[in-house]
Amino acid sequence: MNYITMxxxxxxxxxxxxxxxxxxxxxxxxxxxxxxxxIRSHEQIHIYNVNNGERFITYAIEAPQGSGIISLNGAAxxxxxxxxxLIIAAFSQVPEDEADSFHPLVTYVDDNNQxxxx
Numbered sequence: 001m002n003y004i005t006m007x008x009x010x011x012x013x014x015x016x017x018x019x020x021x022x023x024x025x026x027x028x029x030x031x032x033x034x035x036x037x038x039i040r041s042h043e044q045i046h047i048y049n050v051n052n053g054e055r056f057i058t059y060a061i062e063a064p065q066g067s068g069i070i071s072l073n074g075a076a077x078x079x080x081x082x083x084x085x086l087i088i089a090a091f092s093q094v095p096e097d098e099a100d101s102f103h104p105l106v107t108y109v110d111d112n113n114q115x116x117x118x
Contacts (some may be wrong), residue, residue, distance in 0.1 A: 001095055007104040008092035011036035013050065014113050016084045018071035025074025028063040029088070035065075036107045036115055039090045047076070050085040060090075068113035 011033055016030075027045060040043060041062045048055050058076050063069035069086075072080050080086065094102045108116045 003093040004081060004096045004099050005091050006030045006099060006102050007089055008096045009090045009105045010107065011037050011039075011086075011088040012108050013085045014070045014088060014105055014109055015111065016080045016082050016086060017070060017113065019077035019080065019082060020071055020073045021077040023073035024078070025058065025076065027058050027076060027088070028061050028069055028071040029072060030065060030067050030069050031062040031106060032065040033109070033113065033115065034060060034062060037088075037090070037105050039088070043090055044092070046089045047072075047079075047088070048085065048087040049080050052080070052084065054079040060088075061101045066114075068109075070113055100113050 039060050042059050045060050046057050056076060056079055111118055
């Protein structure tokens, strides 16, 4: 069986709320946003910085639900500034014959990283 890599979940244009250089490494994300996008704690994520064009890979960890926290930690803290807009994406391997019917969960947020209803 052939598999294809498809976008599984995306947080669209979340705003960086903190950077923590002296940290083990990862991206802390409001757990409510993780649930909405079906991104799991410790799952690999791709991050695209809209402000400066940086693209990098790390993993997600949970921040308190409803907090709006998007914190880049460890080395990733060098790749964004507080206030930068990010796209955070997670991917999944899908059987190729199911790819046409596969749909990602895209979560849009307001200026405070609170989910918008679309």
